[in-house]
Amino acid sequence: MELWPGAWMVVLLLFLLLLFVLPTLWFCSPSAKYFFKIAFYNGWILFLAVLAIPVCAVRGRNVENMKILRLMLLHVKYLYGIRVEVRGAHHFPPSQPYVIVSNHQSSLDLLGMMEVLPGRCVPIAKRELLWAGSAGLACWLAGVIFIDRKRTGDAISVMSEVAQTLLPQDVRVWVFPEGTRNHNGSMLPFKRGAFHLAVQAQVPIVPIVMSSYQDFYCKKERRFTSGQRIQWTHLFVGRTHAVAGS
Numbered sequence: 001m002e003l004w005p006g007a008w009m010v011v012l013l014l015f016l017l018l019l020f021v022l023p024t025l026w027f028c029s030p031s032a033k034y035f036f037k038i039a040f041y042n043g044w045i046l047f048l049a050v051l052a053i054p055v056c057a058v059r060g061r062n063v064e065n066m067k068i069l070r071l072m073l074l075h076v077k078y079l080y081g082i083r084v085e086v087r088g089a090h091h092f093p094p095s096q097p098y099v100i101v102s103n104h105q106s107s108l109d110l111l112g113m114m115e116v117l118p119g120r121c122v123p124i125a126k127r128e129l130l131w132a133g134s135a136g137l138a139c140w141l142a143g144v145i146f147i148d149r150k151r152t153g154d155a156i157s158v159m160s161e162v163a164q165t166l167l168p169q170d171v172r173v174w175v176f177p178e179g180t181r182n183h184n185g186s187m188l189p190f191k192r193g194a195f196h197l198a199v200q201a202q203v204p205i206v207p208i209v210m211s212s213y214q215d216f217y218c219k220k221e222r223r224f225t226s227g228q229r230i231q232w233t234h235l236f237v238g239r240t241h242a243v244a245g246s
Contacts, residue, residue, distance in 0.1 A: 031222040048072045049134035056141035063120050063143035063171055073114045081226025084115045092118055097166040099198040102208040103187060104176035112210045121172035159193050163200035
């Protein structure tokens with residue numbers, strides 16, 4: 001099939017348009033740079049997931065596959081000039097299950113999570129992520145726990161099942177107790193699921209705070225530059241214990 005002569009001219013014009021317009025937008029429009037960076041970030045993660053799926057599929061659905069995802073994602077911060085500083089990592093219990101609770105600002109939290117993710121640790125994620133193409137399948141193979149936030153009964157049932165498996169299977173769980181992303185730099189009220197989980201499983205809670213991204217990232221302002229993220233890691237004092245009536 002041959003293109004009519006005018007079609008080549010259209011293709012050439014589109015190529016020249018992209019060649020000159022995109023760099024101009026990149027250097028002159030912070031908003032355009034923001035959307036380009038976010039699009040590449042999401043696209044690159046989907047591509048990495050495609051590469052990870054065949055490797056993870058060898059084991060099937062297994063929490064050990066999270067090591068593969070972590071290894072493949074650790075480099076992403078360098079693509080954006082972001083330096084992650086971890087403080088207090090020694091507070092992680094050395095050899096027992098526990099529940100990690102962390103604040104949730106944006107999809108960039110993935111970079112901090114991969115920086116300190118302990119062995120045999122999986123996050124609890126919203127069920128919609130399961131349908132996010134290759135990323136959803138890779139997460140499923142890595143043992144990510146999906147809950148339907150709109151169906152409270154199902155979510156409670158899943159959390160109860162998780163509580164029963166933490167100790168026997170030596171698993172750690174990462175939970176975002178705010179329940180959704182919060183871009184304004186403050187903290188939303190915590191949902192109780194993570195704490196009920198720790199009480200039922202009789203395991204400690206490890207709180208992690210990711211410092212604000214405001215110096216280099218702001219969704220409202222459409223701003224995404226390079227910067228430094230400081231992630232504080234502290235162990236909550238003492239173990240959780242069952243409370244009558246809880």
